[in-house]
Amino acid sequence: MKGFKNFVMQGNVIDLAVGVVIGGAFTALIGAFVDNLIQPVINVFGGQNPAGLAFRIIQGNDGTLVDIGAVISAVIAFLITAAVVYFVFVLPISSARRLDRKRRGLPEEEETPISEDIVLLTEIRDALTARPGSAAQPGGTTPQV
Known part of the structure; x- marks a missing residue:
């Protein structure tokens, strides 16, 4: 109680x-x-x-x-x-x-800055999608066929 x-x-x-x-x-x-x-x-x-x-x-x-x-x-x-x-x-x-x-x-109270982890993960995602033969483009968009 x-x-x-x-x-x-x-x-x-x-x-x-x-x-x-x-x-x-x-x-x-x-x-x-x-x-x-x-x-x-x-x-x-x-x-x-x-x-x-x-x-x-x-x-x-x-x-x-x-x-x-x-x-x-x-x-x-x-x-x-x-x-x-x-x-x-x-x-x-x-x-x-x-x-x-x-x-x-x-x-x-201040705005929470973007953590280094998020910046690093964003860079990794963009690098992976920018590889030749990748299905997605940087920024999370996929090409239209």
Whole structure:
């Protein structure tokens, strides 16, 4: 039971749980915003068509409805969600972690350099594929016949 308690109390698990709950509520909010404010504006471009930018491939068959406006609305909802998540959650948390590292006197996180092993393996791969009679060209591409 102690191991389970340690697992649940890890910061990553709690962060994930909070993210899922907030994400669910936020999805409903963005969905309502797009369905009730953005979708009607997009449907204006459908002209006199009562379905907006939607059309039926076969008249009278609801299964053949192609709703371009709904796709555009979904893209807009995704972009709004991604922007809000980035500016409200990711950016402030990243800044807070950077400040915390600075306050504790830890070095800034740097990008991991490419290891010498990866560079060496890449050179070996390119040398093997560059041999006469090799089926592949350097860079991992194969010639078309």
